[in-house]
Amino acid sequence: MTNTIDQLNLILDEADCLVDEHQIDAALDKMAQQITTDLGDKLPVVLCVMNGGLIPTAALIERLNFPLELDYIHATRYGMETEGTSLNWLSYPKTNLKGRHILVVDDIFDQGHTLQAISKWLEEQESSAVYTATVINKLHDRKTDMTPDYIGADVVDRFLFGYGMDYKGYFRNLKGIYAVKDS
Numbered sequence: 001m002t003n004t005i006d007q008l009n010l011i012l013d014e015a016d017c018l019v020d021e022h023q024i025d026a027a028l029d030k031m032a033q034q035i036t037t038d039l040g041d042k043l044p045v046v047l048c049v050m051n052g053g054l055i056p057t058a059a060l061i062e063r064l065n066f067p068l069e070l071d072y073i074h075a076t077r078y079g080m081e082t083e084g085t086s087l088n089w090l091s092y093p094k095t096n097l098k099g100r101h102i103l104v105v106d107d108i109f110d111q112g113h114t115l116q117a118i119s120k121w122l123e124e125q126e127s128s129a130v131y132t133a134t135v136i137n138k139l140h141d142r143k144t145d146m147t148p149d150y151i152g153a154d155v156v157d158r159f160l161f162g163y164g165m166d167y168k169g170y171f172r173n174l175k176g177i178y179a180v181k182d183s
């Protein structure tokens with residue numbers, strides 16, 4: 001179904017803001033400090049997981065004052081849906097990742113299948129070390145057996161949008177993180 005601007009604005013009006021702009025800034029500052037300690041002298045490749053990782057990656061790397069390379073990977077399992085399926089690999093990094101330290105950045109760690117599959121693929125590329133960062137970790141007991149190295153905030157198990165995350169393709173551009181009403 002096509003979403004009208006009125007329907008989308010109603011979704012936003014009725015949503016709950018769970019993490020505001022200032023809380024996101026503080027969380028990113030803390031993550032950047034930890035990442036600097038671990039990777040500041042490693043000449044890492046930062047891999048943005050498109051599309052959701054776009055805004056978090058930009059915000060994180062501007063806090064990292066050491067040499068790094070930037071590339072992206074596009075793997076998606078939700079598409080326009082609110083329930084994930086199998087991972088669809090749409091684009092691979094162009095950088096040679098063999099022997100490199102990698103920092104993978106995403107917006108949300110939900111069940112964990114996306115970051116787990118990307119980490120496994122990176123090991124197959126013979127990267128020397130793989131670190132994972134996410135702004136949001138959703139709290140529930142349906143996780144894979146991995147945990148991201150850097151987490152901005154833990155959030156309740158609702159459908160979220162904003163700060164990289166979409167509601168039916170929209171609202172990735174919001175500065176805060178919102179939960180859909182009654183989700």
Ligand SMILES: O=P(O)(O)OC[C@H]1O[C@H](OP(=O)(O)OP(=O)(O)O)[C@H](O)[C@@H]1O
Pocket residue numbers: 049050051052053075076077078079084106107108109110111112113114115165166
């Ligand atoms: O932990 P998981 O259960 O695997 O879910 C997390 C993934 O879901 C979202 O991506 P999505 O597939 O919606 O694509 P998008 O980044 O284009 O929104 C998000 O950006 C993560 O990559």
Ligand SMILES: Nc1nc2[nH]cnc2c(=O)[nH]1
Pocket residue numbers: 078108110111158159160161165166167
């Ligand atoms: N937009 C969005 N994408 C997700 N991918 C996995 N969980 C979520 C979520 O809560 N919101």
